[in-house]
Amino acid sequence: MVLTALVGAANFKRANPRSDTFTSNRGFHHIEFWCADATAVAYRFCAGLGMTQREISDTSTDNRTYASRACVAGNLKMVFSAPYGSGGWTTAGKVAKRAKREGGEKEAVPYHEVAGDATNMHEFVRRHGTAVRAVCIEVEDAQAAFDAFVKGVDDKAVVEKSREGAVVTPLDGTRAVVLPPTRVSDERGEATVAEVKLYGDVVLRFLSSPGGCGAWTCVPGYRVTPLPVSPRKPVVVRADHIVGNVFDLLAQANYLMKGTGFHEFAEFTAEDVGTVDSGLNSLVLANNEENVLLPINEPTYGTKRKSQILTYLEQNEGCGVQHIALSTPDIISAVIAMRESGSFEFLEPPDAKHYYGVDMPSRLKKYANSDPSLQLSEKLIADCERLGILIDRDDRGILLQIFTRPVSDRSTLFLEVIQRIGCMHFDASVKAEVQTPGCGGFGKGNFKALFASVEKHESAMRVA
The missing domain is CATH 3.10.180.10 (2,3-Dihydroxybiphenyl 1,2-Dioxygenase, domain 1)
Known part of the structure; x- marks a missing residue:
């Protein structure tokens, strides 16, 4: 299969053809x-x-x-x-x-x-x-x-x-x-x-x-070596997905699909995720077991403001890993611990009052009559607002996410901390309840808030 164009999130139909060219079920x-x-x-x-x-x-x-x-x-x-x-x-x-x-x-x-x-x-x-x-x-x-x-x-x-x-x-x-x-x-x-x-x-x-x-x-x-033992408990437990920024999305995706046989798991176009000033195109590749998730982004051009993806490509002097999403079973405790450590700083929603008061509630409202186990408590929502954690969901589950500022002096690599809620099923091979990979999506509803947060940071750093 050769990709020739993106269809956008609304028209994308997910399917798993189990087309891997090799076995990679261990992730x-x-x-x-x-x-x-x-x-x-x-x-x-x-x-x-x-x-x-x-x-x-x-x-x-x-x-x-x-x-x-x-x-x-x-x-x-x-x-x-x-x-x-x-x-x-x-x-x-x-x-x-x-x-x-x-x-x-x-x-x-x-x-x-x-x-x-x-x-x-x-x-x-x-x-x-x-x-x-x-x-x-x-x-x-x-x-x-x-x-x-x-x-x-x-x-x-x-x-x-x-x-x-x-x-x-x-x-x-x-x-x-x-x-x-x-x-x-x-x-x-x-x-x-x-x-x-x-x-x-x-x-x-x-x-x-x-x-x-x-x-x-x-x-x-x-x-x-036994040294050094961290004084803290682990706040994250695994890599959920690893995101790359490239110049030409379709060329890179087709290259990887030919080599690995990985299939398309999700996609977003600038119309799905961009702000008024800039945007990106993005797709996610996955292996058969869908425990290797590799999103890829490309910049869009001709907008009022330079795409943050293009800023990355310039600062990084080429393509590379933009961010690593780290999974945690308790994002509230994880964010508190990371802040107390002083090791990482987090991006803040650009307009918290609008995001938590209007934007996020309106997106969650359409799922009000869904599975009761997927309804967030008022306390959890309040904690997310206090800590700047973004909330999104799809028809399968809930995604809580927050992003760090770049981990070094360049506006390049950063981390994402996420908690996925829902999508549990019994896996006979391990005789335990496990979560379906990608549960709750990739924060489509939060892309605009994330973009605005990054643009605000880049403006403050004068790198855009």
Whole structure:
């Protein structure tokens, strides 16, 4: 299937053709950030999200290319990596090892011996600042996933062009292949890892092991460490979805659909979500199990104000991950804890009186006669208003959401904290009640409020 145009939220009909080209029913495994100082960024996220550092990779593990800290909260795994100095600190023989991988060498090695070199990492950080480098999904067979992806896209990544037609050259070249399937190991076992381009300088990482990959927070080759234990309980438990900003939505979506077989889960056009001044087009891709959700946005042009998506693309020097949505079972407690930590600041609704007094109640009113279990209490609504949490729902469930300000100095990456309510069903495979992925939608009713909040922030920062 090739997408040629978006039809908009009102005309979109969701269907799951179960068209994946490989098995990825275990969902997101980890998210890796590249940054200038892994220690500082990891400590900040641990403090703000209640994460605990579980593993490290650095000179103590014979990694002389970069320092890396792997942190966990529930099923959420985040990895923060920063390069050492270029040149002499690059692992000797790494280029030769990668060449042998291309030639089919099968020796199992620590991941850092075949990962990106320090020069590449330094250039990534120069271009993007603190940003997501890898979105890792656990698959049944990384070799099979890699083969299917590369065959589907003919080993050609999307050629990214700015609005003016300038080609944005990715760090890893124009091929889809970034890292061929590689056996990696440590004392806990062996796994296979492979990487292909997702968009921009972000890679889609495939990870598999015969016994599952739960033993590792990242990939084999890290050293388990008990330090530091977070003084807070985890406030989030997993990644719900990971959103990318690109120049050409249809080109990127078709590329990923050809490689993965993922299907369209939702879509929104500028008419659905834009403000008067600017807008975006967006669609969501999902795997068969719909526990890997990858929304993609593109900017619209010709509006009074520059789209916030275009501002991102300029500040990020190309395509990349715009935000990560983190799921919590209790958003009220999560937001309070994050604010008390001082690690993250939140956006505020631009017109709280109108949003909570008129806009949000009018959207919820049409569901007044629906499932009683999906009716929000007056106290919960009051708490949401007090904390600036947005409320939306669809015919299946309720979505509570709030967004942080950008996590670094650039107006690029930010976090979303969400709680989904409803859509519970019994899953015989795990013998428990589980929630249907995407329950309550993606906040279509809140897009305008979010856009206005971001525009207000960008105006204050004078980056729009």
